[in-house]
Amino acid sequence: MTERPSLDQDQFLTVLSREEAVARFVAALQPKPLGLEIAALSDLVGRVLGRDIAAPVDTPPFDRSVVDGFAVSAADVAQASEAAPVMLALNGETIACGTLPRLALAAGTATPIATGGPIPRGADAVVMVEHTNLAADGRLVVSRAVAPGQNIAFAGSDIARGETLLRAGTVIGAREIGMLAAVGLAEVEVWRKPHVAVISTGDELVAPGQPLRPAAIYDSNGPIVAAALQENGCDPIRFGAIADDAALLEATMREAHATCDAVILSGGTSKGAGDLTYRIVGSLGAPGIVAHGVALKPGKPLCLAVCEGKPVVILPGFPTSAMFTFHDIVAPVLRTLAGHPERAEVTLTARVPVRVPSDLGRTEFVMVALAETASGRVAYPIGKGSGSVTAFSQADGFVTIDALSEAMPADTEAEVTLFTPHLTVPDLVIMGSHCVGLDAVIARLGAHSLTARSLSLGSLGGLAALRRGECDLAPIHVLDPATGTYNRPLLSPGMDLIPGWRRMQGLVHRLDDRRFAGAVDVPTAVATALADPACLMVNRNQGAGTRILIDQLLAGAKPPGYWNQPRSHNAVAAAVAQGRADWGIAIKPVADANGLGFLPLGPEHYDFAVSAAPRAPAAIDAFRKAIAEAADALKALGFIPASEAP
């Protein structure tokens, strides 16, 4: 009998509600700011003030002129006008900025004063230079009356000495720095930034920049968590990605716990490593683990611990799960340690056009992309799964489905929490099948001052979205078996087709696979493959144009591997290159990128379905132009622009 793997750990979790998990974590930690430190004015942007600041001086520190002109006694010029100007003797000094007046102002006199100059004793107003002239006898001619106090900023009128200037807890920006500088403070007490250890664990992790071993993946959680810590007022201390070596992991975790204010682990995706990590966390100090398993989706495996007064958190291994749990549960606590105010969430309302199923009993976060459509603002769920990291960048925010709901019904007007407060709505929304050629076209939209967002929904998903008015363009490549033509037969009434490009499809195999050495074309290669029961194929998903071609080639046969049905050319090429399959049908650029042999079969048509009465006709025109402008780039990628196709 083989060794039974340790795979059932989830069964031992006591899954807590989100609220209960947070309550236990907070009760065990009692989070509060860690302490104060002195920071200089030049290092304050983004820091949080630790104490109320009272102004140590009046600002301005003296009564000063706010114009260029002449200090006077207002009573002297109370009757002055253009018709009846008043003559004043000029005093023998000019009050510039930064110079103290030497002479008191006597009745019937005026003293030249610059903006910012201190008002001399005896003056109670300033006449603007524009309302004066110099007489031939050297006296000043004042042609406009001024009221007492006019054009004077009195001492303390901006900030009075003793007044509270800024309050503890204020996040410091340029405005606050100006206030501190104005009262002469060169440094202030701010909350110390928590030093937070970031540890990734798992044999499968490779640091970015290193070559990727077979079966390994790059450590993305470490860099994401480090960046998210920076965005939440903490200093990340990177301990790198640690393999599943008990001694090394324990030594690293002990050092991190001893030297940092908090420890964040992310468990790779390996449960074996997880077991080890949980055991070590349990040994770092009381009270230890307070929650392991939280009714969140994504994020159920989250583990929260407090060891000797410091938070120790094990985030789920999948990036999306890690980030949602970090932001929802961990960041608020770390912000408190950092003295940062609660994160101000920006939300808006949008219609979710499709039904979103949800697990009863778990609070579920669903990422959405926003689009302004003919039918209003729409939030489109991005269903890439918690293993995805691209979902985050395509999403504008997320909707939350209550633990008591089994689904969010289609057309719900949902509250969307934005990832960043500034929502940039793209000019063109593109939903359908993705192609690297599309990237080349989108890259040229910038020259037309247009932005686009592309979401991969597959050809049929894109057509459905276009039909509902949720996107502007649907890139498709669907073969109609009845007519043997691509794309056009799929259009609904009221849709047009913008020609795109052709992508040469063919049979891919490893170059060192002797079985295909003699195959001169696809039919001979397929015959060879079918003759060998050890020869595994990789298929494509139902609905793909390529799948229809494959079924035609197989003529009813269902050889081994037939049920292996990935959704993309890239997955087919990867399966063959990595030996999980021996042949499949994919496009030539992808075969080339994977170093595979390629027997051409025929061109797939990649075109764009569009409404005949589009929401933004000028943007659609620009998109047509961008396709034409991208012709050379498309050819360099191995595609044939439709305009140049036979």
Next chain:
Amino acid sequence: MTERPSLDQDQFLTVLSREEAVARFVAALQPKPLGLEIAALSDLVGRVLGRDIAAPVDTPPFDRSVVDGFAVSAADVAQASEAAPVMLALNGETIACGTLPRLALAAGTATPIATGGPIPRGADAVVMVEHTNLAADGRLVVSRAVAPGQNIAFAGSDIARGETLLRAGTVIGAREIGMLAAVGLAEVEVWRKPHVAVISTGDELVAPGQPLRPAAIYDSNGPIVAAALQENGCDPIRFGAIADDAALLEATMREAHATCDAVILSGGTSKGAGDLTYRIVGSLGAPGIVAHGVALKPGKPLCLAVCEGKPVVILPGFPTSAMFTFHDIVAPVLRTLAGHPERAEVTLTARVPVRVPSDLGRTEFVMVALAETASGRVAYPIGKGSGSVTAFSQADGFVTIDALSEAMPADTEAEVTLFTPHLTVPDLVIMGSHCVGLDAVIARLGAHSLTARSLSLGSLGGLAALRRGECDLAPIHVLDPATGTYNRPLLSPGMDLIPGWRRMQGLVHRLDDRRFAGAVDVPTAVATALADPACLMVNRNQGAGTRILIDQLLAGAKPPGYWNQPRSHNAVAAAVAQGRADWGIAIKPVADANGLGFLPLGPEHYDFAVSAAPRAPAAIDAFRKAIAEAADALKALGFIPASEAP
């Protein structure tokens, strides 16, 4: 004859419209990003991507399991159910994360696989561990069917090799860092940050942290501009505050221009220094000054130059003017040099309850504070003048009045541009006369989980705002001459008074002023002062309670200085301390802070007018409690809580 001061420079300006000034600046500079540099993943937060990034690998790089369970051939378990489970033989390996499968999966078998493990050859689905059991004979019991592809993430399904992952111009945050890490990129090309020289000029400037000379002020523009540069993607290079020394200033400006990508000067408030600066800018290279004088309020003296391809800007000296012109005119150009996207402004609509006069022919920015009132959201203009730096912190944003308007009429529904995207509406809005004692009370509101904003409008301004429902509390200290009592006679029907505290008022004089040496009380001191025509008083503004007392004391006399009428106790004390006047009436804590002699006159009552039917009764109750809790702090400040007053 005295030397005529050089004060008329504004008359030589050719004032351009805002649009014309921007157009000339942009035409002369042709701003574009400065260049690319390589930055490591850990240094990317807030940087701007310089090139489109195509994924160099598929993510995931192989077909992987998204659950803990058993890799199978879906066809084998197509009929499995609780009632009719399917038995499979277990293969002799467990596929952990990071380990390459050694064995191909044959029909009728299953291989244990962990979440993230690579799918073995021959498998096309994964059964979750929860849907399996181990039979006594060591075989796997599968009690749930799986579809082909189920629980598998196919290679490239998240990011396909060659796909554009991120586009040039993207501002990088945690999400983007995760994507770059996931495809193994340890560094990327970002736009280089412009190095921008920051120079303050003026004899009157003192660096924060240094003692303040008489007639000098602290340099706040230097620190504000440096921080605003950081907030706009630039690296500030501080050249400090330079006195009006032609040789030093020219050397500094030449070095700044030679070594930095841009130069920002702020001219103190001195026009003499200004003349010098303009001349030097003119000599730094072609084309030189392109706009000098822009029809903006505040901000008219703004000077824009381009010298040998680098922007050189002279900001107005007053902090508010400097910041509005920086953000409106200069920041957009610097953001382009930094490769940063246009700043996304967040705006909202609010009613401006009062008429705001505006200069015809100048685009005017008026700072406003927002409040949620009984009559909806109100934007209250903060009329502190361009010399103010506190206005910035009390304001939530600003309204813009068109150059063609002479005023914004009262009750305009205006668009408010927010300074920060997150608007925090305070629980209590306090408008009226300010007192450092009020700061002590507000400091205690935090313990009641309340926030407050206090705006200084004077007692009568506060009462008017309360009458209009624009604030919750109006702190007032107004003597009714008819009854000789404070505050209560001023209330309108429907207002109540919350008792505050008493502030001892008295006559202040310099301790070394021999004339007051023999004065035993205020009447004898006033008699002494009136007897000496060289003895200058400082009065208070009309409407102040203290003014009524002063007029009673003077009994109709109007001695020298009577028309010098500042609006605060602090200004009175500063005028006496700095020798601009010899006596005045102020409160004792302010006299003490300024080191002045004090002859007590009588207590001023500082109380809070409030609506009898307040918008937020619980917050008002908390405020009453906070006054009681602040009793000791008030006494330490020299005040007498009303509850302890005779």
